Amino acid sequence: MPGSNSDFDSAREGLVAKESAGDNSAALTITEISQALKRTVEDRFGYVKLRGELSGVKRAASGHLYASLKDEKAVIDAVMWRGTTQRLSFVPEDGIEVVATGKITTYPGRSKYQIVMESMEIAGEGALLALLEKTRKRLEAEGLFAPERKRALPFIPKAIGVVTSPTGAVIRDILHRLADRFPSHVLVWPVLVQGQGAAEQVAAAVRGFGAMGEGERPDLLIVARGGGSIEDLWAFNEEVVVRAVADSPIPVISAVGHETDTTLCDFAADRRAPTPTAAAEMAVPVRTELANYLDDLGLRQRKTAMRPVTLGRERLEARAQRLPKPEQLLQPQAQKLDELSERLRRGLLDKAARGRESLARLRLAPAMLQRNLRDGRSRLANVRLVPTLVQRPIAERQQRVDALARLAEQLHPDKPLARGYAMVLDQAGKAVTSRASAQGKAQLAIRFADGELDVVPAGAKRPAARKPKPPEPGQPKLL
Incomplete structure (x- = not known):
């Protein structure tokens, strides 16, 4: 019906929002209401002290600390800036009951309220012991x-x-x-x-x-x-x-x-x-005790080292007491020495007496010496020296010399040359016996039965002609 309330409301709720003159409830932006709420909350709760259990503790790359404080029925977000976290005396972890002081503020980006913590302490000794x-x-x-993992401590560091x-x-x-x-x-x-x-x-x-x-x-x-x-x-x-x-x-x-x-x-x-x-x-350790201990070890070491000597001395004295006296040991030998001395004296006297008797019986006269000389000459004249006894050893030695000469003639190095063999010589006239030795020479000579022929190995420069080696004395010249 015209003039009813519904018509009036329909007239006011149009498609496009309109502001009437004198309207004191102008529309606010989201930022404006967020800032207004932030100022209100921070003015009302500028300083608070909260007790709760940490949950969801994490550190951002920037160094800021983010977490939640909760009790049995409620939870509130918490943040601590990097400069404040550096002053903490403990490492925050989940499950630690703490007392945090700071101010309540809002985070417009999520329409949440949170506490910006300026300090945080563990809530009592019980919570500290639990941590x-x-x-x-x-x-x-x-x-x-x-x-x-435990290691022994050094004895004297x-x-x-x-x-x-x-x-x-x-x-x-x-x-x-x-x-x-x-x-x-x-x-x-x-x-x-x-x-x-x-x-x-x-x-x-x-x-x-x-x-x-x-x-x-x-x-x-x-x-x-x-x-x-x-x-x-x-x-x-x-x-x-x-x-x-x-x-x-x-x-x-x-x-x-x-x-x-x-x-x-x-x-x-x-x-x-x-x-x-x-x-x-x-x-x-205690230095005096250590020194006393070292002295005791040294004393024990000396006693241990001297114990065999002491025992040996005791055994030697015991055995020496059982030995007879030196006079008793030497008496039989002294008596025997006296007997032998007496026998030697008598023997020398007897031999001297017999020598004097023999000398007295011996008569050296010139006639006796001349007779002995004649007897010697007679025996020498009777000895006959046969030439055969001297010639036979000389003939045997001559035969051995002839055999060695024939053997030397057969083994002479020039003998095979007469049978068609040849000998390779270097510039010094020494024999070359292998192919490897021949390759390293600049010039070689081949000796035949009738003379020598100079040759040059392939690839080598031809040197000056080598003078033939003069024949050895007694060796026939090869034409």
Whole structure:
């Protein structure tokens, strides 16, 4: 019906939107309403502190951190810019309950609200211990804490590297204990042991010691820190420190905290010390005790070396006591010597007497000597020398000489030439006996029974004519 409400509404809802004069509800753009909402939310929630569990943690290539905070009934997106993430004292992971502070804002691109976190801390010691246990199980599953990875410490290290704070009491305790026990060369790598950046500095120090050259690298590392709460020691629970200690080519002693304090660095190290002072005691032996031990070994060595001599001397003395006295052994021989001396004296006297008697009986007269000379001449005249006895050996030797001459005549090198053979000679007149030797000569000569013929091997230049070798003395000339 004309004038009804439906007609009025139809008149206002046309095909094209129109704005009436004095209309105070002008249409807003999406950007305008988004910006208005953003200002409203940021003004109302400029600073908030939220507690929740991290979920969907991821880092963008730009370094920004994106995640969600949730509880049993709700969830809110969270973002932390790169400059803020660099100040975090722990590595965010899914499942960690944290307390985040920041401001609530909107993200117009998705029509979502989110918190821009300016700081983030683990929500209480219970959550911190849960994170610690989670990290421990994950690293243990990788084998970083396996017993077979542990290495023996050097007995007397020449140089010891210490990773700790240079101003604390820890380094003074370690140096004092080392000086008391066994003075050693100590290299200190100063680092932060608590707070922002401590974990990165400790890991860099451990890896820096391992990257040194063979002549500069210490033989042992001590990673040390004094006692404190779990928050104070948290840098030594960071994964970057644990992996650096596990990958160190140098044996490592972990001395973090006091006896009741335990960090993941202790599990990765080759040896855990309850205190930094105890780490120094593990690193080196007591020099005085070592010197006493060496003296004891030297004494035992000398006793061991002298024991055979002592036993031999005792046995020799025992056997010497059983031997008879030298006088008893020499008495029979002395008596025999006296008897022989007496017999020798009597024998010499008897022989001298017999010689005098023989000499007295012997009469040397000229007539006797002349008679002996005549008898010798008579025997010499009776000996007859037959010529045959001298001629026969001469004839036998002459026959052997004739046989050798005939053999030499048959073996003369010129004899085969008369039977049609020829001899090849080089320029020096020496015989050439092989084809290979002949190829290397510039000129050759062929000797026949009636003379020599000069020849030149194929491909060689013809040299000057060679003078024929003069015949040897006694050898007939070949025409």
